[in-house]
Amino acid sequence: MTGATRNTDPVRLGIIGTGLAVEKLHWPALKRMTGQFQVTAFSNRGRANAEHFASYSGTPMDAFVADYQDLLRRDDVDAVLISLPIPLNYPVTKDALDAGKHVICEKPTGANATESDAFVKLDGQYPGQTVLIAENWFYRDDLRFTRSLLDDGAIGRVHLASWRNVGQLVPREGEFSSTPWRQDAEYVGGPHLDGGVHFIAQMRLLCGDAKHIAAETQDANSIFAGPSDMTLNINFVSGAFG
Known part of the structure; x- marks a missing residue:
């Protein structure tokens, strides 16, 4: 102007x-x-x-x-x-x-x-x-590039998506796992609400909004409050399953 x-x-x-x-x-x-x-x-x-x-x-x-x-x-x-x-x-x-x-x-x-x-x-x-x-994963170059391929129709659409993340959640000095408020969480979901939102951002970027979600959790970590393990099944508005 x-x-x-x-x-x-x-x-x-x-x-x-x-x-x-x-x-x-x-x-x-x-x-x-x-x-x-x-x-x-x-x-x-x-x-x-x-x-x-x-x-x-x-x-x-x-x-x-x-x-x-x-x-x-x-x-x-x-x-x-x-x-x-x-x-x-x-x-x-x-x-x-x-x-x-x-x-x-x-x-x-x-x-x-x-x-x-x-x-x-x-x-x-x-x-x-x-x-x-x-939420930095929403801006990752590799995920944005994949999203552009989907938007352009270069690789079709997502029908079935599978994510698996396995890690050791143990306190280490100078690392995020050493933070007291993470070990004694005063919020729902424990580590899944903290680090798990990265994976949700990835799923939503590539598959879109969720229509229906079902989950099972268990608490197998004696140090960190909240569920340590989660299995999540999602039906997306786009028709994809994950």
Whole structure:
């Protein structure tokens, strides 16, 4: 459009929660996007974690606030990255939107179905504000390429899909499995609500929305709360089975 200008200033980002996900996932990405994002504030309940973040990111401790509500009141924060234990995802996201901030929030959308439904509805309740769930598998190049082949009709459509994931869920120092809130989960589904949403994102990207779901679970892990094993059968709207 004639006369239109594009704002090239970086987004002023506040980070709420500076734990393992920020250190291992988000900060490495933010380092590569210094022209797009500038961290102007960060919040964490524990000062030690905050000081650790400041040390590896080079962000001054002057930008630290202990209470995330104080971060949300700052005028130098356009958007927030929320990286907190699962039960905090929905309430903190709503607080951020109420404060007029754009939101990038770690998956999943809530600690239970009620919260997740409420989270999805937030997108239509705050016109002009962006709400994004950081589900990285939905943006994987290989899955997007496969989706494009399906859309183009190059490989037909999905009739039957099978996924199998087997892993060892044991605490390891410095790894996500060592996080106390994951071991004593205050949310339904245990590890399936945490890591399992990646596989759901993959299934939905390639097969579409689910029409009917049936599942069986068992709890065979004495360390982590919630079911450790799950068998899931899905009928998709597209006609595919998985």
